[in-house]
Amino acid sequence: MKMRSLRREDFEFIIEMEPRWRDMDGLRHINHATYLSFLETVRIRYMEQLGIDVNEWEGENSSILAGMKIDYHQQSTYPNQYDIGARVVRIGHKSFDILNALFEENNPIPVVTGVFTVIGFNYALQETVPVSDIIKKECRPL
Amino acid sequence: MKMRSLRREDFEFIIEMEPRWRDMDGLRHINHATYLSFLETVRIRYMEQLGIDVNEWEGENSSILAGMKIDYHQQSTYPNQYDIGARVVRIGHKSFDILNALFEENNPIPVVTGVFTVIGFNYALQETVPVSDIIKKECRPL
Amino acid sequence: MKMRSLRREDFEFIIEMEPRWRDMDGLRHINHATYLSFLETVRIRYMEQLGIDVNEWEGENSSILAGMKIDYHQQSTYPNQYDIGARVVRIGHKSFDILNALFEENNPIPVVTGVFTVIGFNYALQETVPVSDIIKKECRPL
Amino acid sequence: MKMRSLRREDFEFIIEMEPRWRDMDGLRHINHATYLSFLETVRIRYMEQLGIDVNEWEGENSSILAGMKIDYHQQSTYPNQYDIGARVVRIGHKSFDILNALFEENNPIPVVTGVFTVIGFNYALQETVPVSDIIKKECRPL
Numbered sequence: 001m002k003m004r005s006l007r008r009e010d011f012e013f014i015i016e017m018e019p020r021w022r023d024m025d026g027l028r029h030i031n032h033a034t035y036l037s038f039l040e041t042v043r044i045r046y047m048e049q050l051g052i053d054v055n056e057w058e059g060e061n062s063s064i065l066a067g068m069k070i071d072y073h074q075q076s077t078y079p080n081q082y083d084i085g086a087r088v089v090r091i092g093h094k095s096f097d098i099l100n101a102l103f104e105e106n107n108p109i110p111v112v113t114g115v116f117t118v119i120g121f122n123y124a125l126q127e128t129v130p131v132s133d134i135i136k137k138e139c140r141p142l
Numbered sequence: 143m144k145m146r147s148l149r150r151e152d153f154e155f156i157i158e159m160e161p162r163w164r165d166m167d168g169l170r171h172i173n174h175a176t177y178l179s180f181l182e183t184v185r186i187r188y189m190e191q192l193g194i195d196v197n198e199w200e201g202e203n204s205s206i207l208a209g210m211k212i213d214y215h216q217q218s219t220y221p222n223q224y225d226i227g228a229r230v231v232r233i234g235h236k237s238f239d240i241l242n243a244l245f246e247e248n249n250p251i252p253v254v255t256g257v258f259t260v261i262g263f264n265y266a267l268q269e270t271v272p273v274s275d276i277i278k279k280e281c282r283p284l
Numbered sequence: 285m286k287m288r289s290l291r292r293e294d295f296e297f298i299i300e301m302e303p304r305w306r307d308m309d310g311l312r313h314i315n316h317a318t319y320l321s322f323l324e325t326v327r328i329r330y331m332e333q334l335g336i337d338v339n340e341w342e343g344e345n346s347s348i349l350a351g352m353k354i355d356y357h358q359q360s361t362y363p364n365q366y367d368i369g370a371r372v373v374r375i376g377h378k379s380f381d382i383l384n385a386l387f388e389e390n391n392p393i394p395v396v397t398g399v400f401t402v403i404g405f406n407y408a409l410q411e412t413v414p415v416s417d418i419i420k421k422e423c424r425p426l
Numbered sequence: 427m428k429m430r431s432l433r434r435e436d437f438e439f440i441i442e443m444e445p446r447w448r449d450m451d452g453l454r455h456i457n458h459a460t461y462l463s464f465l466e467t468v469r470i471r472y473m474e475q476l477g478i479d480v481n482e483w484e485g486e487n488s489s490i491l492a493g494m495k496i497d498y499h500q501q502s503t504y505p506n507q508y509d510i511g512a513r514v515v516r517i518g519h520k521s522f523d524i525l526n527a528l529f530e531e532n533n534p535i536p537v538v539t540g541v542f543t544v545i546g547f548n549y550a551l552q553e554t555v556p557v558s559d560i561i562k563k564e565c566r567p568l
Contacts, residue, residue, distance in 0.1 A: 021451075021452065024451065026450040026451070031448060
């Protein structure tokens, strides 16, 4: 599936967020790295909604980001209003992928899409752990 | 007036904003500098509401931050919901002060308060300019 | 080539940078998005060294980020000292790829690697433009 | 003493730091809040040099920022090279003030100066504690 073709309807979990003026960089568009802090918050809220406690992030049954593939489809700027979707799209034994897409108002084409590969991780032991059943059940491939 | 005594009722202009997970630092509270990006956005929206175009910020009739006095009254953390007030509290010939206060939900005591001294500034000429009448009319001292 | 196998020797252009305390997030490691601001600065300095003026970024012969693939191989924390390499590794007609790798002291394995796909872009016309010859000559595929 | 009159010679502890491209905001100068992350890192390194372990920051004998007074004397931009000084200038029973000044190359006038009021703090008990003797000895008022 082409990432640019993703639409709001492809997501059941969507959060609204607004940029701050400081999210713009010297080119007066939202900085490429700043979008990732939006997406990070949305993934955390998505995990919380599934019953995974983010305050236990440093614990035994946590996760760590292994990689990401990001596509920038359009520029966006401040002020704005974003809808940001999250969806588990792949499950492996010890890793899974979350898809994120960020949309601005009155525009069906995403500004940014990303696939984040997350590994089950025990921070205390600094060891990988299997993906939890909660996340397995949530998976809905593209 | 003691800054800690400021309440939501002291502000006519209030904006709601939410922190992102990344706004926390290594101590797991919202970083002291990050609050300033919230307050900056609120001051910009306040100025816009008064009819001052932030997209003309690099123009002749703009302003520049000369200084600020910030008080931290409490810690706050993610997740949260902030009410942030802004109010012009002093007018000089070429400068004015904006007061900001940031409150978290269910708590009358501000998390952070700040007084920002702003100078009328012509970015093209890099020269100070008098404070606009719009801002003079808005002033409501503490 | 496996990104984890990249070494300092794979780069002719390397810049030293240090993290700030604030670059850590609530997990007390450098935040995944913050690395991208290091890499961005290194790419800009790399382009400047090739004779491309970053102050002309909003001009006719500029570029825009289309996407990136990032791999996180290890965690790192503050304080630290990074060596960050940049290298053009692919040229297309209107786009090219820059490889970045970030290493910490006394460790041959990269902390983060990334491939950034950049499109020649005219900001004035908001149109794509061909990749400059300077960048074509610089290309050294993996 | 006028903050604008501060010079490098007023500081025994000085750290060099460089801005990143992302430290600029939409006005293409270093953002007012970003300077505070530079100063924060310098204060931490200053405390470490005095033998205070920043990794014990969440412990019994730590400190918390109560307020700050910042003056912006000039604009600065990327690229740059900063010298940033730190000096304890006031000791109270449970609080002390650290002065910071940030200078850019070839310019004796500071870009930013700040006085940070820090309170001795036990994070475990969430209680104030007396200022340590190490800091008392370091004090050199303006």
